[in-house]
Amino acid sequence: MTTAIRTGTFAVRPYTPHCRVIHDEGDHAVIGISSGNGYFTHERVLDLAGWGLAQFRQVDLIWTDMHVAEMFEALGYPPVEAQRKAVKNLRGVRAKVTAAVSSLDPDGERLRGRPMSALLELPAYQRIRTQLDALLTQDPEFREVCDQLAARFLADKLNGRPPTDRQREVCIKYVCAEVPLFLDTPAILDVPSSLNCYHQALPLAELLYARGWGLRASRNQGHAVITPADTEERSA
Template structure:
């Protein structure tokens, strides 16, 4: 990936074709994780401003599905898990709403929405249903999801192997996001779209590989967006 410094962010499209989608500047999805300390109020605002500087339309989408279930799977009592989920979601919603109000209060180019708002969209429904079929029929997809869940949960559990319930909940959490990694243009009705996050997408190696299998659509791209100072520090250490 080639990194470009754009204002306060370092931008790394995942493939050369993702660079083309970035340069087209049609649409960007900026994923905002609930309960993640990386996404401060100021950072969400700056990410939204970066998006508007480089794309005609921007969607800030925060994860709000299976959050309480994840806390339960990690060992929290159900009432405490629900309380933590509500607190986290209230916080991330406030940050996104504030950014939209500050930069585009009319919502002409910048929109903020939870992941659950996509459930009513036909293309999202179709793609999400297809993932359930793939979990049963596609060994490559199932293996990648299993590995991802094991890696995420083992870290959260202090090195302990995850239970089957924990693995299942984690995979549901991941699969709720995967449609946006696959075909945001179909879901949101845009010509092309760049999915932006501060880490490589969990399934990026699979989705942007050559050959057959589960692949991102031709008009779908991905880029890693990180603070420029972090990237410069990494380059100095390399």
């Protein structure tokens, strides 16, 4: 990962030098907002949106809204309670994103907020998702990375208990819904180049930006880890 770029509230670490070029071009950024994640407070989402507008010509705040109820049910909640919790979490994250857009760009000219499910109708997203479904059974390297991501997500939920096959299966579906935005956001959202931003380093990036053959991010796709600047300073 490259040296951190400090821009006011946040420190940004583009994953590769080429990701740094995409950051510096400033065409577009996707900022992923996870539902039910305490990291994404109202203030944090507003600050992230403001940072994005200061650095990029267009910004999409995209929150995960797919397979959320399934995940709660797999974790042991009764179906009705799982649905209730999913609705509550999604209502909360939608309110945070909507408030940020309304405050910073009410006309939606440069800042957009949308759920992941809104991408389902886009041809490029559909194409990539179909490819990923095939790769889960055909590409051991990709499957291993998805398993790592699922294990990482479930570790916090299961308090050390091993996940069941059902929990792993639902979590991988949840993960794969997001992967297209790490692969080729320019094709999906029709932008020249795009930086996918998240607050944690992900094993997926190691695969997508490795040398050689295999599943790789498109040339116009970048990735960066963006964290609060004070956190970066404490860890330096």
